Amino acid sequence: MMKQRLDEKSNSTNLGRRRFMAQAGSAVGLLAASGGSALAQAPQIRWGSANLGSSGYVILEAMSHISNKYTETKSSVFATTGTLENFSLMRSDELEFSHTTSFDWMVATRGDKPFTAPVRANQMFAYVQWLVPPLVNANSDIKTVADLAGRSYSASKPAGGSTQLSRILFQEAGILDDIKWVYGSFSDIYDSFSVGNIDCVYGVFTNGTPLGLITQLELTMELRALEYPQAVLDAAMKTNPGIQVGQLTPNDWPTLDRPIRTPAMTGILGADDRVSAETGYDITKAVLENAEELKQYGLPLAGVNPQDAVRNLLPAYPVNAGAAQYFKELGIWREELTIAAT
Template sequence: MHRKLATLALVGTFSLSMFAAEFITIGTGSVTGTYYPTGGSICQMVNKNKKETNIRCSVESTAGSIYNVNTIKAGELDFGIAQSDTVYQAYRGEGKFEGAAAIPELKSVIAIYPELLALVVSQKSDIKKITDLKGKKINLDSPGSGTRFTANIVFDAFGMKLSALAPTNELKSSDGPTLLQHNQIDGYFFLAGHPTANIKDAANVVDISIVPIEGPSIDALLKKYPYYAKGFISKTFYRGVPNDVPSIGVKAVLVTNSKVKEETVYQVTKAILDNFEKFKELHPAYKTITKQSLLEGLSAPQHPGAIRAFKEAGLL
């Protein structure tokens, strides 16, 4: 009799524990991309504290930024990773979301790592800065791509017209290394998380340089387009690049819904901040980030739970 009562008590306790547990899901991207391991890393840190917080985290492979934002809006995901320009436009109902309802309930948590614009050129092209592109053969990527969109904005910032180039290419950035190898172009633009196999491939077949994208024109650009942020491409990433290269790009941002509890968002943010150095070791794309950079490039208002964690860490 006593044994039966004890068993019932244990079952009751277990059931209560399971009932009280909170399960959260982070939407990411394809399993071969950077978003998926990023979400997995965050869940790993959150789950390390599950006995104290009673929060269980899982990661889901998705179609990426736009899917994650729309699914968070529908309440089917608790968190998701999305590009900062997508977040900005979704929050305001602009750009890719023009004609659709804005998503004011979309909230930023942290800006994880930069996806920086690289202008990869052959060293023999003698291109040292953006204004040296006049008369050069440059691949701009296909119309409608994130790379092409950002490259166009950079040209505008420097007061340059595409007509100043030699006949341009509009092929995918994935074709860049081959075009460069066969002297069909002097350089190409590519917006990506770094390091990337694309530029490593180019550096293995051609002596390359990566052109700095900086200066007062870029400072003005950042004021006009707040979803861009500064960063640098580490000199350790690519053969033939001896110095860190400043550039701009979008950020991969962890976002959530305003309806997600403050305590939940606080615990997720705190887990990242408390384990930050270990987090940086989990993927090469995190090499250049700092705790302060987690606040740069947030393109929707930050969730109160995240603000609380950053204030507690002395970063706000």
């Protein structure tokens, strides 16, 4: 029944781009007429998710449903092309809340390409971790990350966060200029990899669970994950503080014969910096107090809990004051985090 409700809600919010922009533009015009602070009091909160069917899409749909159920704030979810577009839509006042990744915050808040100006946004809470080791055919002669020099590799599309993260890691490993890049959708690159046309692909493990495409691959071939040297990971984290280090274990993925360290990034709910502390508090409380119900929407939500919601926030960027208040009430606030001005 819950899945049916989610599907029905997904269908109702799957608006075309033109309709989305028209509705968003009308809302922004109304807010402009009544003053910027009205954003926090808007009766309809807009959430930006990701591509239809992706983990980000499922996560934001579920959280919006919980918010609608347990708060007086009503919301709608819009499918987008992903986290970079979400930051742009927040900057242009077309979204209040957005699915983001820890990797994107430095780029967006500094206004680096593809942004034309810095984006002002606050963190709400973290909700998922992706472990992203490179994957090769188990029979490949590629044994280490250094062996990727001169070989073909794909992390999907050129502007995607997965590709940008891979570039930083390969730069720190000293092999960036020697990589033969191949681009395409995740399904396309995994298909090409399965027939030997790509030597290595970007792996994705959501809270330790392999991407469905990885599970499908393993029906016809054996895989092996490459492990980055710790020095490479340390250097990458200095370049972009949103890059983290996680551990993938045989309990997560039985293909492994031992735990390995792997690059990681977290999913963070981003908020327009005009979202009020009251709204931030209500939504944070609703989602985290009802985490067990939220998890029924699927594996991408299996890692939602108050402790990780705070542990995986980024010290370099402000946290909505209402979300911070809720964390302080629970006694789990981290003093190195910054509270956004109200």
